[in-house]
Amino acid sequence: MRFFALVSLGLAITTPTLGAEKWEALPPTPAPIATDRGGEIAANGIKIHYAIYGQGSPVVFLHGGLANTDYWGNQVPAVAAHHTVILIDSRGHGRSTRDNRPYGYDLMADDVVAVLDALKIPKADIVGWSDGAILGIDLALRHKDRVGKVFAFAANTVTSGVKEGVEKNPTFxxxxxxxxxxxxxHSATPKEYNAFVDQISKMWAEQPNWTDEQLKSIVTPILVVDGDHDEAIKREHTEYIAATIPHAGLLILPNVSHFAFLQDPALFNFTVLHFLDGQ
Incomplete structure (x- = not known):
């Protein structure tokens, strides 16, 4: 296991002087960024919303549970300056539809592969947050030939890695x-949010549940990342993931939480690009 110290990355760490701590804030969701390279792909039985920006090697950004592609608005300009950025709304999230199949990480990872197939992209790096990070690990387990590197921010690999009562935390x-x-x-079924939450909560109650042996089988380069004030993921679990996946790196970002990409986008973007473009 490699541990990336922030000092070695040359990052300046600052703390707010007034008001709430940075990690307690929930900055606004960025506005959608216009592109003429996007729309809906009919794949794996549903319509999947996607948007593409920039040029270069492809990087797929996968958002967290309940969210949508807009949450990556602070990352798109920085990463699209170096890579082709592909944003995907997970099934039933944002502008994507869903079918009657129960939510599951394997199914949602297969959706990502279906999008790559439709776009004729043989392999892509993955930047995932929360559920999106879990999908990145799922892809490394089940579709390793389709992924290059995985930046896994705020993932869990067993249900016990999540803190009890996280939904009561004010920020969350x-x-x-x-x-x-x-x-x-955004949704095609705008009045069904409570049912949507109930359905995806069933997945969260049971998944993921990967064994040590499964994690040890991963050969994909993975950087396991979290904020030092994550409301949802136990620190010891993040450290466990990085210690168990062979050759994985571990990075704890300072003064941010489960929403680091909103709270400190410059820090988050620097670490993404350092990982994607580093040797």
């Missing part, structure tokens, strides 16, 4: 409420 509760309004604004 504000996110859940915000996600409901965004669901109503």
């Amino acid at each position: 509760a504000a996110y859940i409420e915000r996600a409901g309004h965004e669901y109503e604004a």
Whole structure:
């Protein structure tokens, strides 16, 4: 296991002087970034919303549970300056539809592969947050020939890696409420947010549940990342993931939480690009 110290990355660490700590804030969801390279792909039985920016080697960004592609708005300009950025709304999230199949990480990872197939992309790097990071690990386990590197931010590999009562944390509760309004604004089924949450909560109660042996079988380069104030993921679990996946790196970002990409996008973007473009 490699541990990436922030000092060695040359990052300047600052803390706010007034008001709430940075890790307690939930900055606004970025506005959608216009592109003429996007739309809906009919794949794996559903319609999957996607958007593409930039040029270069492909990087797929996968958002967290209840969210949508807009959450990556602070990352797109920085990463698209070096790579082709592909944003995907997970099934039932954002502008994507879903079918009657129960939510599952394997199914959602297969959706990502279906999008890559439709776009004729043989292999891509993955940047994932929360559920999106779990999907990145799932792809490394089941579709290793389709992924290059995986930047896994705020993942868990067993259900016990999640803190009890996270939904009662003020920042996380504000996110859940915000996600409901965004669901109503974007979804083809705008009045079904509570049912959507119930359905995806069934997945969270049972998945993921990967064994040590499964994690040890991963050969994909993975950087396991989290914020030092993550409301949802136990620190010891993040360290366990990095220690168990062969050759994985571990990076703990300072003064941020489960929403680091909103709270400190410059720090988050630097670490993404350092990992993707480093040797």
